Amino acid sequence: MIEGPYLDFEKPILDLEKKISDMVEFSQAENIELDSEIKSLRGKLKKLQDNIFAELSRWQRVQLARHPKRPYTLDYIKMISTDFVQLHGDRYFADDKAMVCGFARIDGRPVMFIGQQKGRDTKSKLHRNFGMANPEGYRKALRCMHMANKFGRPIIILIDTPGAFPGIGAEERGQAESIARNLREMANLEVPIIITIIGEGASGGALGIGLGDRVFMLENSWYSVISPEGCSAILWRDAAKAPEAAEALKLVAKDVEALGLIDGLIPEPEGGAHRDPEMTARNLKGYILKSLEEVDQLEPAELLKNRILKYRRMGVYSE
Amino acid sequence: MDWFRKTKAGLVSQQKKEIPDGLWTKCKGCSEVIYSRILEESLWVCPSCNYHFRINANKIIKLLLDDGQLERYDENLSSLDPLKFRDSKKYTDRIVASQKKTGDLDAVICGLGSIDTVPVSIAVMNFDFMGGSMGSVVGEKIARAIERSIDREIPLVIVSCSGGARMQEGILSLMQMAKTSALLAVLAKKKITYISVLTNPTTAGVMASYASLGDIIIAEPKALLGFAGPRVIQQTIGQDLPEGFQSSEFFQEHGFLDVISERKDLRKNISLCLHYTYTPPKSLGN
Ligand SMILES: [Zn+2]
Numbered sequence A: 001m002i003e004g005p006y007l008d009f010e011k012p013i014l015d016l017e018k019k020i021s022d023m024v025e026f027s028q029a030e031n032i033e034l035d036s037e038i039k040s041l042r043g044k045l046k047k048l049q050d051n052i053f054a055e056l057s058r059w060q061r062v063q064l065a066r067h068p069k070r071p072y073t074l075d076y077i078k079m080i081s082t083d084f085v086q087l088h089g090d091r092y093f094a095d096d097k098a099m100v101c102g103f104a105r106i107d108g109r110p111v112m113f114i115g116q117q118k119g120r121d122t123k124s125k126l127h128r129n130f131g132m133a134n135p136e137g138y139r140k141a142l143r144c145m146h147m148a149n150k151f152g153r154p155i156i157i158l159i160d161t162p163g164a165f166p167g168i169g170a171e172e173r174g175q176a177e178s179i180a181r182n183l184r185e186m187a188n189l190e191v192p193i194i195i196t197i198i199g200e201g202a203s204g205g206a207l208g209i210g211l212g213d214r215v216f217m218l219e220n221s222w223y224s225v226i227s228p229e230g231c232s233a234i235l236w237r238d239a240a241k242a243p244e245a246a247e248a249l250k251l252v253a254k255d256v257e258a259l260g261l262i263d264g265l266i267p268e269p270e271g272g273a274h275r276d277p278e279m280t281a282r283n284l285k286g287y288i289l290k291s292l293e294e295v296d297q298l299e300p301a302e303l304l305k306n307r308i309l310k311y312r313r314m315g316v317y318s319e
Numbered sequence B: 001m002d003w004f005r006k007t008k009a010g011l012v013s014q015q016k017k018e019i020p021d022g023l024w025t026k027c028k029g030c031s032e033v034i035y036s037r038i039l040e041e042s043l044w045v046c047p048s049c050n051y052h053f054r055i056n057a058n059k060i061i062k063l064l065l066d067d068g069q070l071e072r073y074d075e076n077l078s079s080l081d082p083l084k085f086r087d088s089k090k091y092t093d094r095i096v097a098s099q100k101k102t103g104d105l106d107a108v109i110c111g112l113g114s115i116d117t118v119p120v121s122i123a124v125m126n127f128d129f130m131g132g133s134m135g136s137v138v139g140e141k142i143a144r145a146i147e148r149s150i151d152r153e154i155p156l157v158i159v160s161c162s163g164g165a166r167m168q169e170g171i172l173s174l175m176q177m178a179k180t181s182a183l184l185a186v187l188a189k190k191k192i193t194y195i196s197v198l199t200n201p202t203t204a205g206v207m208a209s210y211a212s213l214g215d216i217i218i219a220e221p222k223a224l225l226g227f228a229g230p231r232v233i234q235q236t237i238g239q240d241l242p243e244g245f246q247s248s249e250f251f252q253e254h255g256f257l258d259v260i261s262e263r264k265d266l267r268k269n270i271s272l273c274l275h276y277t278y279t280p281p282k283s284l285g286n
Helices: A008-030 A035-054 A058-065 A073-080 A122-127 A135-150 A168-172 A175-186 A203-207 A228-236 A239-249 A253-258 A277-296 A300-312 B002-018 B036-041 B057-064 B091-102 B136-152 B167-189 B230-237 B248-253 B263-277
Strands: A082-086 A099-106 A109-116 A155-161 A193-202 A214-218 A222-224 A264-266 B024-026 B033-035 B071-073 B108-115 B118-125 B156-162 B194-203 B216-219
Touching: A008 A035, A058 A193, A058 A222, A058 A239, A073 A099, A073 A109, A073 A155, A073 A277, A099 A135, A099 A277, A109 A135, A135 A155, A135 A175, A155 A203, A168 B230, A175 A203, A175 B167, A193 A203, A193 A277, A203 B167, A214 A253, A214 A277, A222 A253, A222 B167, A228 A239, A228 B167, A239 B167, A253 A264, A264 A277, A300 B167, B024 B036, B033 B036, B057 B108, B057 B118, B057 B156, B057 B263, B071 B136, B091 B167, B108 B136, B108 B263, B118 B136, B118 B263, B136 B156, B136 B167, B167 B194, B194 B263, B216 B248, B216 B263
Parallel strands: A109 A155, A155 A193, A193 A214, A193 A222, A214 A264, B118 B156, B156 B194, B194 B216
Antiparallel strands: A082 A099, A099 A109, B024 B033, B071 B108, B108 B118
């Protein structure tokens, strides 16, 4: 059963789940046999879930990607690795709390994790700046990626951001330069880079740690040139048209996969990652390990050549 | 990007009202009305206040290249509509309108030429085409311009003028940032000069990819340069932006710009930087 915050379209499911759990409790407390009733309700629940989640609009998936209970980067690091040592600071300016980096072991193998981190309550949301990194965040990520490169450790990246932070300080310290530099440098790192969009993949803020050998998206994540709200404010001149913009942008995992821009879509449990974080984490880990196995075969020169070719091919035009 | 469009729309309607015959142009910097021929002679820079009017890609090419000559490449690349994108207008209609307006198929002109005898592969963005936005065609043409530099071992010059990635091609536009930057990594490894020239405006996805990656970065005065649009920043932080925020001068003050060059000196400044960095091959036979 889900506790805590939920989305509108989850409500009928929650109501039915509550009804079932009440009935189970009642039957146990009063010692009344209600097995067939409970079974029938469970069947009804399954059907209801199937119906709701089979026909999610793109906007609903965006809501799932932003679900307040959705696992965040540090949750996945905890679930799929051991002995995480977080590394702080860009060595120039500050430690950006919206970006986390550090060594950990996946099945014993040392890797470097990089990812944006969101907060869950008001205080931690502010502490994490809502997952919106400043230039020092991208520079910390690059510092740690260079270190991984130096010591021959693969880089595992988890992307979850509503965008790079649009602020005065961010512009003063070169937000654009920090993202551009990461893109160029990531094309040069001689260790495997495995990327997964785990929630929101908004624009340059996501791509700033998003160039690598394999890119996956969790089933209910989104990845786009601009957020639906940003797009609707500009093209529809109305932020309330975000659902229309989400449809037009074709931003969910299935769309991006259909465009051939990612290497796969990682399944989530029905209802979204938050319904079973452990299962989602197992799926994620499986994709990461399989990808590492594939790219481990390659010599650095071949790895780099393939990585550049992967992006070189992206684009749709006529000639 | 919307406020660019607003500014532009404002300018057009102003022109229609105040200078019906196109002989006179009102300066956006000091509001003085200037005879168009004078403006043209001054390279579209206001003689009174030094305001740099935005000029199109063809004028930039004429200004920068020896004899104004460009051997054009990839002119036939044209945008498709992979997302079937539609807001108030269809994307395909927007493309056709921009093609009619500019006479080009998309928002960048590329080719080979020379600047003060140094051979260059050059790309010049055109703001008149959908705000100079970068979709698949711009990304591909920039990529090919970089590859021409790599293949011929000649310097690369990119003159940017863009509100960023093109929303109507969604995630494909975002990936053009990765594509161009990855190829610039190859160019850098080969130690080939790349001069990035920024004109008003250069922001968002273009600024956060190739425009920021020049060995030497040169901008015209008072251009709008940055990552996020000023209105977005203002809305996010809920306070007024400081005077001169995101201008070329601001950008240079904060360490992200080598040279601010007036338009009349642009060719000379680029030429100097090319000569300081480019060593021609010893014999032509190689
Ligand atoms: Zn003036």
